[in-house]
Amino acid sequence: MKRSRKKIWSLLFQGKGFSPKGFLVRALWIGIIFGVLELAGLRGNTMILSGTSPTADAGDYGALILGCIYILGYWAFVVLTPILILAAGIFHLFLSVRIFPGKTLP
Numbered sequence: 728m729k730r731s732r733k734k735i736w737s738l739l740f741q742g743k744g745f746s747p748k749g750f751l752v753r754a755l756w757i758g759i760i761f762g763v764l765e766l767a768g769l770r771g772n773t774m775i776l777s778g779t780s781p782t783a784d785a786g787d788y789g790a791l792i793l794g795c796i797y798i799l800g801y802w803a804f805v806v807l808t809p810i811l812i813l814a815a816g817i818f819h820l821f822l823s824v825r826i827f828p829g830k831t832l833p
Contacts, residue, residue: 747822750815754808761804769797 772794 747815747819750811750818754811754815757800757803757808757811761800764797764800769793773797 772790775791775794776798
């Protein structure tokens, strides 16, 4: 049990920051976080964009903060995830195709 949990954690957090695997891990994390926000039902709090409060109370700052968190998560999922996936593919292509024989990219 402990070994399998350790294996799962190593798969999720493995990967150097500036590598194709690191980009894919970050894209996966953004997707997981957005999925949690979606399952929590925070989409209803995005009514703040039109100037209305999800609850009838105009001073409900909790709903305002949750709506902003959902909007940031949505934009990260829609904008950053495709960029990270494309960057991982392009970076992997550059690493696999050697431009100069005998030289490696940093």
